[in-house]
Amino acid sequence: MTSSSIEPRDYERTAPRRVAFLGLGVMGHPMAGHLLKAGHAVTVYNRTASKSEAWCAEFKGAGTVKRAETPREAAQGAELVFCCVGNDDDLRSVVLGDEGALAGMQPGAVFVDHTTASAAVARELCAGARALGLQFVDAPVSGGQAGAQKGVLTVMCGGDQAAFDAMRPVAMAYARACTRIGDSGAGQLAKMVNQTCIAGMVQGLSEAIAFGLQAGLDMPLVLDVIGKGAAQSWQMDNRGKTMALGRFDFGFAVDWMRKDLGLVLDEAKRNGALLPVTALVDQFYAEVQRSGGRRWDTSSLITRLVPPRKA
Numbered sequence: 001m002t003s004s005s006i007e008p009r010d011y012e013r014t015a016p017r018r019v020a021f022l023g024l025g026v027m028g029h030p031m032a033g034h035l036l037k038a039g040h041a042v043t044v045y046n047r048t049a050s051k052s053e054a055w056c057a058e059f060k061g062a063g064t065v066k067r068a069e070t071p072r073e074a075a076q077g078a079e080l081v082f083c084c085v086g087n088d089d090d091l092r093s094v095v096l097g098d099e100g101a102l103a104g105m106q107p108g109a110v111f112v113d114h115t116t117a118s119a120a121v122a123r124e125l126c127a128g129a130r131a132l133g134l135q136f137v138d139a140p141v142s143g144g145q146a147g148a149q150k151g152v153l154t155v156m157c158g159g160d161q162a163a164f165d166a167m168r169p170v171a172m173a174y175a176r177a178c179t180r181i182g183d184s185g186a187g188q189l190a191k192m193v194n195q196t197c198i199a200g201m202v203q204g205l206s207e208a209i210a211f212g213l214q215a216g217l218d219m220p221l222v223l224d225v226i227g228k229g230a231a232q233s234w235q236m237d238n239r240g241k242t243m244a245l246g247r248f249d250f251g252f253a254v255d256w257m258r259k260d261l262g263l264v265l266d267e268a269k270r271n272g273a274l275l276p277v278t279a280l281v282d283q284f285y286a287e288v289q290r291s292g293g294r295r296w297d298t299s300s301l302i303t304r305l306v307p308p309r310k311a
Helices: 029-038 051-057 071-075 088-095 119-131 143-149 161-171 186-214 220-227 234-245 254-271 276-290 297-304
Strands: 017-023 040-044 063-069 079-084 110-113 135-138 153-157 175-182
Touching: 017 029, 017 071, 029 040, 029 051, 029 079, 029 143, 029 186, 040 071, 063 234, 079 088, 088 110, 088 119, 088 175, 110 119, 110 161, 119 135, 119 186, 135 161, 135 186, 143 153, 143 175, 153 161, 153 186, 161 175, 175 186, 186 234, 186 254, 186 276, 186 297, 220 234, 234 297, 254 276, 254 297, 276 297
Parallel strands: 017 040, 017 079, 040 063, 079 110, 110 135, 153 175
Antiparallel strands: 135 153
């Protein structure tokens, strides 16, 4: 069967491992697929069982696959347990408790959390894992759904060096870079830096495109020209032309961005960082949500300045 949710790529050679993957959403589904294609035996769990059933059906024949009914069952016998869910509460629900992953993990195993969550929950779960003789790495990712499908995500990690060294060769199945930033929580803090940068860049790009359209310029041409100079960015290269065309039915949803910016602003209150632009852009995204754009791509920020085109 063709594994259509992932794109072919060359994998770094590493010893096959027994792994589990919890959470098969738009990111987890292809990430787990790359783990299997890289030669690892993969057990999957998803709260909505139909998603894990669909994953197993898609990748049947590509390697050793198994579906578990609970996170604990998925984690039993796994050397590494990967996870990508929605938020702090979702993460606790699959990690803690009698049916949580920690209850099923073997001593020395590593839990790798790819959820974009708070640094506080990362430290909380890391302490809980250590108390059980387990290891924990907070490892949020950047690159979006397309990066997950292509296996070229950027992974920012927090945790002990030994735990990072154990997970990195396996995580490279779906990453182009996997870097330890520091101790527990550092990966989540680095992801907050990433999202802060993106918020400001998308707002700046939105204003620039709106200005160019109002001036009557050929914006695809303008973007081609300035994209070869100092204004170039990933957002311009990958979202600029679709923003000018009013297309937002893909990519990283506004709801997810608001969740992430909420984490950033909460952390800033704790550490005293001043983020006036980020706070403003967060409110701009709230306007997009209220206008019906909850599931639009984050580049839909431009709709505050240029009304979306009617289909």
